[in-house]
Amino acid sequence: MxxxxxxxxxxxxxxxxxxxxxxxxxxxxxxxxxxxxxxxxxxxxxxxxxxxxxxxxxxxxxxxxxxxxxxxxxxxxxxxxxxxxxxxxxxxxxxxxxxxxxxxxxxxxxxxxxxxxxxxxxxxxxxxxxxxxxxxxxxxxxxxxxxxxxxxxxxxxxxxxxxxxxxxxxxxxxxxxxxxxxxxxxxxxxxxxxxxxxxxxxxxxxxxxxxxxxxxxxxxxxxxxxxxxxxxxxxxxAGWLKELQLGHENHTPETEEYGINSFTYVRRLPFHPIRFKKWTENMPKEIVRAKGIVWSAVHNKFAIIMSQAGNSVNIKPVSYWVAALPQHQQESILKQNPLIEEEWDLEYGDRMTKIVIIGIDLPKEEIVKSLDKCLLTTDEINNDWSLLENPFSW
Ligand SMILES: Nc1nc2c(ncn2[C@@H]2O[C@H](COP(=O)(O)OP(=O)(O)OP(=O)(O)O)[C@@H](O)[C@H]2O)c(=O)[nH]1
The missing domain is CATH 3.40.50.300 (P-loop containing nucleotide triphosphate hydrolases)
Structure with a gap:
């Protein structure tokens, strides 16, 4: 040969x-x-x-x-x-x-x-x-x-x-x-x-x-x-992927030399699309890299990927939520992916937000609080989500 x-x-x-x-x-x-x-x-x-x-x-x-x-x-x-x-x-x-x-x-x-x-x-x-x-x-x-x-x-x-x-x-x-x-x-x-x-x-x-x-x-x-x-x-x-795969909601690396750290923001409630979009337009300057899957309340069929690097932010649909697929497809996907099954929510299925945030001197609590403000409120959850405005072009 x-x-x-x-x-x-x-x-x-x-x-x-x-x-x-x-x-x-x-x-x-x-x-x-x-x-x-x-x-x-x-x-x-x-x-x-x-x-x-x-x-x-x-x-x-x-x-x-x-x-x-x-x-x-x-x-x-x-x-x-x-x-x-x-x-x-x-x-x-x-x-x-x-x-x-x-x-x-x-x-x-x-x-x-x-x-x-x-x-x-x-x-x-x-x-x-x-x-x-x-x-x-x-x-x-x-x-x-x-x-x-x-x-x-x-x-x-x-x-x-x-x-x-x-x-x-x-x-x-x-x-x-x-x-x-x-x-x-x-x-x-x-x-x-x-x-x-x-x-x-x-x-x-x-x-x-x-x-x-x-x-x-x-x-x-x-x-x-x-x-x-x-x-x-x-x-x-990639660092963000490794962090995501660790799956710890509040994972903090052992060494935080030079204030460099990362964490994963995980929530099982959808974002209000307009509030979330605004958040991405004014991201804290300490964030170097953020990437992850986002659940937006007007986009219940598909997961959105958010990828930020420096001053650039890209937000776009990435794939269907498994929970939005016909029952028989759901079953076969879950069979092949025990991880999805493990995280399956009885009401929302696999819909959730998971964003990895990497930065220098990250004001973590502030970031989490500001992201939480983008989640639907209890009132909003009880209203019809499909009436919410879609601020994205897709
Ligand atoms: N001071 C300093 N200058 C460097 C160093 N390495 C490269 N340079 C200079 O930086 C300039 C760009 O270097 P190149 O090797 O041409 O860079 P390149 O990545 O091939 O550039 P492109 O082909 O334009 O993409 C040249 O003038 C180099 O002499 C370094 O370590 N220190």
Whole structure:
């Protein structure tokens, strides 16, 4: 059987230091035949030039595949698939490193290597093995970018006019889906700031290996052939998800260094949709990350997902409540999911709100009180909920 080519993917926001890390890596692995796939948004593909010059490795040993005018995660997924397959079939490549654009999300890239693409009929899992998903974070710019509230469009970094992603959402996606997280540019930040940032990132991403670097200098063994990647494991590695799975209503981590803490807000009553929406528009500034399932009184059929990062809040329907499904479906779902059955309420079924809140110096009691004020009052519970106004566009 053909040996599968290991693949490392470098993600990270624009300017975090991906190219610098790649250059260091290439100059330290001169005996390994590495193919580099560089995906740059700009027309001149500056990254590829830098890689070439910086590494000093000849073209015979290196293969550069530049994917132009798009980003790996969406428009050029097809290109990526085809390029990787071509490289693998050539047979003289020992390793593939992909530097994704600063605005690409890691999950679709990982999916490209984990599942067969039905449309193109390409199955990379037979020729490649995703080895490590690396996310590079700029320790100096992180808080500035995270709290900016900017969208990619405002920064002229979007894929197109319809790309409404927020910088904070992108940063959180990259942090929450990785095996190795490089906290780069530590030379520009004082030690205490780095310690605190690392603790926050550790809370957002409890599983990944965190490595502090300056000028992208990192031991190659931390990036290549680490065998760290596992799709299910990394999909469940986000801090908010771990906290949710713990299932303790008032769970508090043992260490609260730097005031970083988290808790889960759980209620079995619905929110008044307008009051809840208002709450999300004025969230306490101490909250860094909040995510969870919400039960809104005008949306009794489907659960809503609320995801906040920095100044960005997304609220949208996610799936039907099991209790809103026909009886026979309910029964088969409950049979397969003892956890849902365990939490089943005789009147409301699986409808409930569970929000994980992660932050710094969180005024927990105040937050809980303000959220409780969004719940339906006893009077409201006794009235017809369907008459409540729906403030959302869906
Ligand atoms: N002071 C300092 N500067 C750094 C460090 N790492 C990278 N830089 C500089 O930061 C700038 C951006 O670095 P790149 O490696 O190009 O970042 P990138 O993530 O590849 O950027 P994009 O391709 O635009 O997404 C360059 O000018 C680097 O020289 C670091 O650790 N400390």
């Amino acid at each position: 053909m040996r599968k080519i290991p693949v490392t993917v470098l993600s990270g926001y624009l300017g975090a230091g991906k190219t610098t890390i790649l250059n260091n890596l290439l100059s330290n692995t001169k005996n390994l035949k590495i193919a580099v796939i560089v995906n740059d948004m700009s027309e001149i593909n500056i990254d590829a030039e830098l890689v070439e010059k910086g590494s000093g490795i000849s073209r015979t040993e290196e293969k550069f595949v530049e994917l132009s005018n798009g980003c790996i995660c969406c428009t050029l997924r097809e290109d990526l698939l085809i390029e990787v397959k071509k490289l693998a079939e050539k047979g003289d490549i020992e390793y593939i490193v992909i530097e994704s654009t600063g605005i690409s999300e890691p999950i679709p890239v990982a999916q490209t290597f984990s599942y067969i693409d039905e449309e193109l009929g390409i199955d990379l899992t037979t020729v490649c093995r995703l080895d490590t998903m690396v996310t590079v974070v700029d320790a100096n710019r992180f808080w500035h970018d995270f709290q900016s509230g900017d969208t990619l469009l405002e920064r002229k970094e979007a894929v197109g006019e319809l790309d409404d992603r927020n910088v904070a959402d992108l940063l959180i996606d990259q942090i929450e889906f990785c095996d190795v997280l490089i906290l780069n540019k530590c030379d520009l930040v004082d030690k205490q700031t780095i310690e605190k940032l690392e603790k926050v990132i550790r809370t957002l991403q409890p599983e990944a290996k965190i490595i502090r670097t300056s000028h992208g200098e990192v031991d190659t063994n931390e990036l290549l052939n680490t065998n760290r990647f596992d799709f299910d494991k990394v999909s469940n590695s």
